[in-house]
Amino acid sequence: xxxxxxxKLSSVALAAMVLAALTAGCxxxxxxxxxxxxxxEIVVGASFELTGNVANYGKSTLSGxxxxxxxxxxxxxxxxxxxxxxxxxxxxxxxxxxxxxxxxVTQDKVVAVVGPATSGCVAAAEPVVTGAKVPLIAxxxxxxxxxxxxxxxxxxxxxxxxxxxxxxxxxxxxxxxxTLHVKKIAILFxxxxxxxxxxxxxxxxxxEKNGGQVVAKEAFxxxxxxxxxxxxxxxxxxxxxxxxxxxxxxxxxxxxxxxEIGLNVPMMGSDGWDSPKLAEIAGSAALxxxxxxxxxxxDDKDPGVQKFIKTYKDxxxxxxxxxxxxxxxxxxxxxxxxxxxGTTDGTKLAVTLAATKDLSVASGKFTYDKNHNPITGAxxxxxxxxxxxxxxxxxx
Amino acid sequence: xNKQRKNDLLALGACVLIYAIFEVLIQLEIIGxxxxxxxxxxxINIILASSLNMINGYTGQFxxxxxxxxxxxxxxxxxxxxxxxxxFPVAIIAGTIAAGFLGFLxxxxxxxxxxxxxxxxxxxxxxxxxxxxxxxxxxGGASGFMGIPRLTSFTNIFWIMIVILFFIKNFxxxxxxxxxxxxxxxxxxxxxxxxxxxKYKVMxxxxxxxxAGTAGVMFSHYFYIAHPASxxxxxxxxxxxxxxxxxxGSMTGSITGAxxxxxxxxYLAEFPEWRMIVYSLTMxxxxxxxxxxxFGSAELSAQMFKGLTKRIGGVKIGK
Numbered sequence: 028x029x030x031x032x033x034x035k036l037s038s039v040a041l042a043a044m045v046l047a048a049l050t051a052g053c054x055x056x057x058x059x060x061x062x063x064x065x066x067x068e069i070v071v072g073a074s075f076e077l078t079g080n081v082a083n084y085g086k087s088t089l090s091g092x093x094x095x096x097x098x099x100x101x102x103x104x105x106x107x108x109x110x111x112x113x114x115x116x117x118x119x120x121x122x123x124x125x126x127x128x129x130x131x132v133t134q135d136k137v138v139a140v141v142g143p144a145t146s147g148c149v150a151a152a153e154p155v156v157t158g159a160k161v162p163l164i165a166x167x168x169x170x171x172x173x174x175x176x177x178x179x180x181x182x183x184x185x186x187x188x189x190x191x192x193x194x195x196x197x198x199x200x201x202x203x204x205x206t207l208h209v210k211k212i213a214i215l216f217x218x219x220x221x222x223x224x225x226x227x228x229x230x231x232x233x234x235e236k237n238g239g240q241v242v243a244k245e246a247f248x249x250x251x252x253x254x255x256x257x258x259x260x261x262x263x264x265x266x267x268x269x270x271x272x273x274x275x276x277x278x279x280x281x282x283x284x285x286x287e288i289g290l291n292v293p294m295m296g297s298d299g300w301d302s303p304k305l306a307e308i309a310g311s312a313a314l315x316x317x318x319x320x321x322x323x324x325x326d327d328k329d330p331g332v333q334k335f336i337k338t339y340k341d342x343x344x345x346x347x348x349x350x351x352x353x354x355x356x357x358x359x360x361x362x363x364x365x366x367x368x369g370t371t372d373g374t375k376l377a378v379t380l381a382a383t384k385d386l387s388v389a390s391g392k393f394t395y396d397k398n399h400n401p402i403t404g405a406x407x408x409x410x411x412x413x414x415x416x417x418x419x420x421x422x423x
Numbered sequence: 424x425n426k427q428r429k430n431d432l433l434a435l436g437a438c439v440l441i442y443a444i445f446e447v448l449i450q451l452e453i454i455g456x457x458x459x460x461x462x463x464x465x466x467i468n469i470i471l472a473s474s475l476n477m478i479n480g481y482t483g484q485f486x487x488x489x490x491x492x493x494x495x496x497x498x499x500x501x502x503x504x505x506x507x508x509x510x511f512p513v514a515i516i517a518g519t520i521a522a523g524f525l526g527f528l529x530x531x532x533x534x535x536x537x538x539x540x541x542x543x544x545x546x547x548x549x550x551x552x553x554x555x556x557x558x559x560x561x562x563g564g565a566s567g568f569m570g571i572p573r574l575t576s577f578t579n580i581f582w583i584m585i586v587i588l589f590f591i592k593n594f595x596x597x598x599x600x601x602x603x604x605x606x607x608x609x610x611x612x613x614x615x616x617x618x619x620x621x622k623y624k625v626m627x628x629x630x631x632x633x634x635a636g637t638a639g640v641m642f643s644h645y646f647y648i649a650h651p652a653s654x655x656x657x658x659x660x661x662x663x664x665x666x667x668x669x670x671x672g673s674m675t676g677s678i679t680g681a682x683x684x685x686x687x688x689x690y691l692a693e694f695p696e697w698r699m700i701v702y703s704l705t706m707x708x709x710x711x712x713x714x715x716x717x718f719g720s721a722e723l724s725a726q727m728f729k730g731l732t733k734r735i736g737g738v739k740i741g742k
Contacts, residue, residue: 078695078698080652113693114693114695115695116695116698119652120652121646122648122650122653123653125460126464126689126692127692129456129457130457130692133455133457146566147566147650147652150567150569151646153647154573154647172569
């Protein structure tokens with residue numbers, strides 16, 4: 028009996044030995060790989076959610092990124108060197124994301140990482156790339172905090188390729204001023220959502236800076252059904268337009284009820300409106316004269332966008348979505364930085380990335396602000412008989 | 424010096440040796456950061472699998488809510504180091520106690536259930552813990568608890584794992600452990616023999632939960648983040664799979680299961696499209712060929728190897 032115990036433990040030892048042999052073997056193998064002469068290629072990593080809950084985001088983004096790299100290689104690569112893409116999957120799980128990024132950074136020795144798609148996975152990958160001094164571009168992580176340290180200083184190696192939520196507030200305020208030519212605007216926002224509150228604040232600030240005025244500011248809560256009290260108050264203040272940042276579930280009911288009480292002013296919103304359900308609930312007639320901001324529209328007449336859509340369609344046999352476009356943009360931004368920097372040194376590359384200015388990407392011009400957030404074009408979509416139509420592109 | 428103590432010392436010696444080998448390999452950078460990370464992950468998974476094995480294997484209660492206790496440990500530990508600024512050892516102890524206490528509270532009512540019902544109750548429980556965390560803004564809610572320092576190292580996780588394995592081994596061979604085994608074999612008979620079945624079931628459940636909590640603290644302090652997406656029921660199934668693959672009721676089985684599955688998962692990271700296929704095929708083949716798991720309820724031991732060598736080589740290895 029006692030003998031057995033010891034054997035049990037010695038077997039633990041044995042199992043660990045087997046592991047030792049395996050890992051040692053693999054570690055050695057990886058070293059050999061890394062030692063391969065990499066003179067004619069630049070290794071770039073892509074770590075995405077390729078399986079798991081949000082695999083559709085990850086796959087879409089990767090397809091766009093892949094396209095940017097393939098185009099670059101076809102056009103002769105970067106300063107005569109081809110780009111080799113190494114991908115790894117993080118199972119849509121933040122801890123696994125740390126693992127996946129560690130692999131491509133330490134084993135494949137990538138010079139830069141693109142991905143992951145979601146903010147949580149980016150946050151988990153951040154210490155790894157910062158420790159290894161390898162820049163990371165998150166194509167579609169919108170949480171404002173991921174490029175910033177707790178004290179508000181910018182994280183040297185983290186970049187993103189999408190606009191952050193508050194940016195849309197600025198876009199719509201500019202749209203109200205320049206296109207709709209309205210000054211007196213009412214705001215109806217969701218007080219239970221950070222997204223909605225943030226947008227409402229930024230919108231108000233930009234509007235007042237442009238000489239506009241908020242005539243009424245009312246709040247609702249997510250899952251509310253009746254908005255007539257708030258809407259009647261707003262109507263009494265005689266606004267020229269109404270701004271409703273929020274998600275389609277409440278927004279569709281707000282639009283419907285606003286038209287029912289005879290509030291027929293233009294209504295504006297954010298990308299939370301973007302859903303087929305919007306027209307289903309609100310009705311197509313009520314949605315006329317409604318506009319919302321978005322990052323991407325397939326109807327955009329811009330030649331750059333149309334070229335991107337066509338190339339993507341030929342390659343992938345399906346329509347690109349906003350994630351594919353952001354992945355593509357991230358690819359272009361990275362390639363541009365590699366070309367300009369002329370080196371693969373992570374620190375220099377990060378400096379070059381931060382200096383990206385007026386680069387042509389699929390969504391317009393692309394410039395980084397001091398917080399590594401892109402200042403790029405946003406799209407305003409107008410609802411016409413229940414269908415989304417491209418209204419205009421706003422460059423700030 | 425009695426025989427048990429001698430054997431334990433021998434085993435300890437073996438552990439020191441293994442640790443020394445790995446540490447040297449890490450220092451010489453033969454094992455790079457990626458495999459070092461996976462070795463830490465293997466240690467964490469070994470703790471999880473062998474603690475679940477206490478509940479599912481030794482006591483015969485079918486729990487599939489282990490990720491919930493892992494989450495409690497991960498978050499409580501992170502609160503202690505990040506929010507309260509206390510030292511790491513305190514956080515480890517706090518995470519362990521918190522998860523164990525929760526296991527105790529939950530174990531009392533749910534362990535009256537058995538079989539499928541207990542499985543469903545524990546499954547729901549794991550999800551409840553996760554959903555609660557998801558809605559607590561203090562710990563970051565849906566965006567996760569960020570900014571956790573990396574305090575776990577291969578050294579501390581390895582020795583914590585050894586201590587826990589040693590505890591579990593001794594537990595199994597104690598009077599309490601034998602009571603648990605009796606409950607697994609036949610609950611009514613055990614009851615008749617005067618074993619307080621509820622007490623022992625709750626005891627095994629509490630201990631299992633507590634160790635999962637320890638693993639949780641180590642987990643969040645290695646990956647810099649505690650995120651609700653890491654503690655879904657899929658995670659519970661992963662742990663259960665390790666236990667079943669190795670053989671329910673076998674500690675060495677759980678260890679092997681944890682090593683094999685973590686290794687497969689790490690190795691296949693670059694072939695995401697193949698990962699789940701290989702993973703599933705491994706399970707299917709194993710369940711067809713060896714439904715009792717790799718080791719059944721037996722322990723992998725030096726005796727087994729002696730027997731094997733005898734059979735193969737015909738060489739008698741004397742004492």
